[in-house]
Amino acid sequence: MADDRAIINAASEARVCLDFGTAFSKASVRIAGLARPLAIGAAANSDHPFLTPSVMFVDDGRITFGPMALARAQIAVSGRDPILSFKTILAARDLEQALTLKVKPSIDPTGTLRQRDALILYLAYLDQLIRTALHSDPALADAGPTERRRYTSPIWRTHVEGDRVMGRLFDEAAIVSADLGALLTAPNGVSIAHARAALDKAETALGLGQLESGVFEAHAAAAAYAAFAQAPKRFLLVFDMGAGTTDFAGFERLGGDDQLLSEIAEARQSCGLAGDEIDDIIAHLMMAKLKSKQRDVQSDVWRALRLHVRDFKKELFEAGRCAFSGYGVKLQLKRRELLASSRFKDYVSALTAIAATSVKAVAVRARAASSPEITILLAGGGANLSFLAPLAQAAAKQGDPSVAAVVERFGIDWRLPAGVDSRLASVMPQVAISLGGALADLDRGGHPVAG
Ligand SMILES: Nc1ncnc2c1ncn2[C@@H]1O[C@H](COP(=O)(O)OP(=O)(O)OP(=O)(O)O)[C@@H](O)[C@H]1O
Ligand SMILES: [Mg+2]
Known part of the structure; x- marks a missing residue:
């Protein structure tokens, strides 16, 4: 394994690869033929140094990302849906058309954001985390330019088509990231109006062409x-x-x-x-144990289950059981009940x-x-x-x-x-x-x- 000096000397080749998964985003940098994971989770104050939840939440006129978005969604009374599956957007047959659609009202009731706006804001947020992570890794202190980007995709799209559209999104995200800066990672996030203004400015600006490839x-x-x-x-x-x-x-x-x-x-x-399919099975099995027939209790419990079910699944497989309590309700599930369903x-x-x-x-x-x-x-x-x-x-x-x-x-x-x-x-x-x-x-x- 080459030492850190060797890494720094070939800095001009540096590139960062993003994997914005349905559940978690990850990023790594390649320098001098070696790859290092970036601690974007640590930069985001996430539970794990190398993972940050792929989440955006719109509420109270503000947009938050990552762990803060999840935390706000969990305490929000609005019942708003925080999950935005960027992968679903990217999987669309006609990508350009999918990007122009408005984000679902259950996520953004103000109707301000198109899917492309949401994706650009999320990429801008990741760009902030990447910058923090690059600076916090001593091995990369003198890494030089690290602007080149790749992203991983599960979609078998032609190279040219996918990368032209994505290239534009990455360019706009870089401009939005420079414009909004630390607001993107602030606990209160960024106001919708401020985000909208940054997005509008980026849409008409010339990009740097950072994206190398999917x-x-x-x-x-x-x-x-x-x-x-x-x-x-x-x-x-x-x-x-x-x-x-x-x-x-x-x-x-x-x-x-x-x-x-x-x-x-x-x-x-x-x-x-x-994983999400297993989560759905778990949430339904737990929901089936709910005795209350009150509509509001049912919908509150269902929403809370959905927000916590990834943790329940982990507990279920590690400890053999998991439990939910809230809204005056206690629900338990054992691993063997899941396996037998x-x-x-x-x-x-x-x-x-x-x-x-x-x-x-x-x-x-x-x-x-x-x-x-x-x-x-x-x-x-x-x-x-x-x-x-x-x-x-x-x-x-x-x-x-x-x-x-x-x-x-x-x-x-x-x-x-x-x-x-x-x-x-x-x-x-x-x-x-x-x-x-x-x-x-x-x-x-x-x-x-x-x-
Ligand atoms: N320790 C664990 N125990 C159980 N499940 C886990 C554990 N760690 C992660 N998972 C599950 O793995 C899934 C996340 O894995 P991963 O990060 O590979 O997905 P992703 O890249 O976000 O999704 P995709 O590739 O489908 O877009 C989630 O369903 C999560 O609940
Ligand atoms: Mg994945």
Whole structure:
């Protein structure tokens, strides 16, 4: 591993890769061929130094972001919906048209913000966090220009089309970030009027063209594996369970020093059976225990459950049970109740079948090469869920019983970037995508490609 001086000397190559996931945003910087995660979570005062919730909240004439948005949503009486899934906007068939639509009234009742405005403001917020994180990492103190940007995308859009539209958004976000500065990370956020004025100004300004490219998420994952795994294996299936989607991509490592990866296109799949779906099952199971028939209690409890359900899921899998109390109500759920529920069982069998299809495609290639062993790499926050490794094993058996499958959690036994906070290890499956996205060699398949 090169020392920090080497990192600084090649500063001109620096680029930052953003992964604004459905649940959490992450960012990494690449300098001199090495990638380092950025502590944007610490910059945001988030629970984890490397993760910040992808949330924006509009209330009381103000817009807040990240953990502050979540905190305000949890105490707000307005019942407003804080969650804005940027991924849903980006997944639209006609991206340009989707961006011009107004944000849902349940999020912004003032009707001030279009989807593109929300995305620009959120990117501007992330830009502030990135700047703070870059300054707070001693290894990057003299890093020089770090304006170049990439973002990871689960969408197989053509390089040119997606990046032209996104490039403009990144440019406007940089202008808004410079204009609003620390207001974006202030506990009270920024007033809607002030934000609107900054957005209007940015829309007519000339941009710097910071965006280098989008990177297909599975390719980013594979690039991280090739760069950080101690002994990368030849055939691999990336099984990335995030909050919004679970994505599969298969690769063959062609060997050599440059870690060339060739994608096994038949293994590529994306489905909505991810963390949010489990959250929905959990929230419904808890809601079914509510005895009160009062409409207002029901809607208050439902909203509170939705706002806390990610924590409940974590508790449920770690401690075997979770509990909600509020509005004069106490609700408990045990892990075995979740596992025994018909909706969860259906979820597991549907996801197993989907994963089996991808395993099969990788296995065909592995057997053709007389190398009947494949590695299934669990990535994303879902890698923390205890049922996922056995599910992957079951999928391997279902997909091709003659192939030996090794299930690995992203980051186990990997070489972590030198001098980075040791808490990275616990979120490596989530942060790896931005690390790999910062590193990915785009001439060798890092681009999101046409689907
Ligand atoms: N320790 C944990 N235990 C249980 N679930 C977890 C844990 N950590 C993260 N998760 C879950 O993982 C998901 C977030 O993972 P990740 O950060 O990979 O998603 P994302 O990138 O935001 O989503 P997507 O890629 O779908 O847009 C959430 O559903 C979250 O609840
Ligand atoms: Mg993700």
